[in-house]
Amino acid sequence: MVSIPLWAEELYKSVDALWQAHEETLIQAPVVLIGERHTEAAHHESQLRLIQKLAAHNPLSVGLEALGSDQQPVLEAYLRGDLDEEGFLRKSDWFDRWGYDFRLMAPLFRYAKSEAIPLFALNFPDSKHRRLLDQNSSGDLDEALLRSMPPKRREKLTALHGRHPGSGDLERFLRGQQLWEAQMATRAAEHHERHRDRQLVILAGNGHLGRAWGVGAKLERLGLKGAVAIIQDANRSLPAHLHLDPPPSDRCLSPVLGVFFDQELTVLQVMEGSLAQKLDLRAGDRLTALNEKEVSKTAQVRWALYQAAALGQVALEVVREGERLTVTHRFDPCLDTPAQ
DSSP: OOOOOOOOOOEESSHHHHHHHHHHHHHHOSEEEEEEOTTOHHHHHHHHHHHHHHHTTSOEEEEEEEEEGGGHHHHHHHHHTSSOHHHHHHHTTHHHHTOSOGGGTHHHHHHHHHHTOOEEEEEOOTTHHHHHHHHTOOTTSOGGGGSOOOHHHHHHHHHHHHTSTTOOOHHHHHHHHHHHHHHHHHHHHHHHHHOTTSEEEEEEEGGGOOTTTSHHHHHHHTTOOOOEEEEEOTTOOSOOSEEEOOOOOOOOOOOOOOEEEOTTOBEEEEOTTOHHHHTTOOTTOEEEEETTEEOOSHHHHHHHHHHHHHHTEEEEEEEETTEEEEEEEEOOOOSSOOOO
16 A cells, blocks of 8 residues: 655646656555546646556546436446437536536546546435435435534635525535535445456545545545545645646637526626626526527526537527617637537
């Protein structure tokens, strides 16, 4: 088993620099956890590059926060070639369940498919997370994994909770984070038990991988020791074995509106500097169509934005104080072909 030293808090500016300094430890670790900011393309590119480097030395399995365990059959159908990307996105309810731009993770999925690297879902099946919160239950998870939250972790999550409208009760929000981390650790430990011949790589949000509380710490409580956590955070605000701050990516991504909606697609808040602000969207506007496709829920908006990237246009139809308005933004289209 690899011994994890207490490394200095050095911030690596590239995957190559991090790899050169810690190649042997990373190759020997039974588990490598690689964090991300979900919307940051450079973080997803770093994850893929590290996976490619590890795959040159070890057979791998890659666990994904982005998918729930009930989506595993759809994921495997995609990896076998039984589903194309469009079929995978539709059958997995990607834009409803995960919601983030698939272009961020598409290179990883394509690489894993081409190299026959198993991907597996770490998250809860649909609605189970909410049900456990409603019942104040841990379900089949070990309650010991949920008992403590370090004060600094609580402080950061409380601040995060305050920045998001509609986040609900704070204590429920905090327990929800603990449930996610316990679920991911449990799924990862179970997978490792069945596939001890493979090095395990876990991809999840930075906040879930902090050394004192995150998935790696919970894996250790479950008996799987020696995990190495890499967090991608320029401020080094979370405890990790290694910190990485890769250069910005120029990857073409789907447009982002930058608004908070309610369930009826009424705008609650417009983010400063966002596309929505440039288009003069306002709180109280209700979105009814995007690029001439009617929308009634956020998953449809995300899908339409994903498709819009190839068109080079976002045309929004909104209702404002009873009046219908159309606003349009044009941009250079992405060269890849999204699912239609």
